[in-house]
Amino acid sequence: MLHIAKIPNNEENIMKKFLLGLSFFWFxxxxxxxxxTYTLFHQSIINGNEGWLINFIANDTAIPLLFFSLWEIIGIIICIRTLKD
Structure with missing residues (x-):
């Protein structure tokens, strides 16, 4: 006989929040x-081999770094908070 267990609504909300956190993290x-990849390879070819840090700062790639780092941190926070529930 097949028994179907009903998942409480609270568990479903926790799973949705956790998946949201993972989505933020992977984005x-x-x-x-x-x-x-863009900084190391593409800019090194264009500007010569000046070093990845100089290319990184000089070509305004630090702004996307902060943006994506913020997305990762938010994702980690969401995942940790849902695991505590």
């Missing part, structure tokens, strides 16, 4: 990967 992670 930030993919953005950071794209940002670092």
């Amino acid at each position: 930030g992670a993919i953005g950071l990967l794209i940002n670092f």
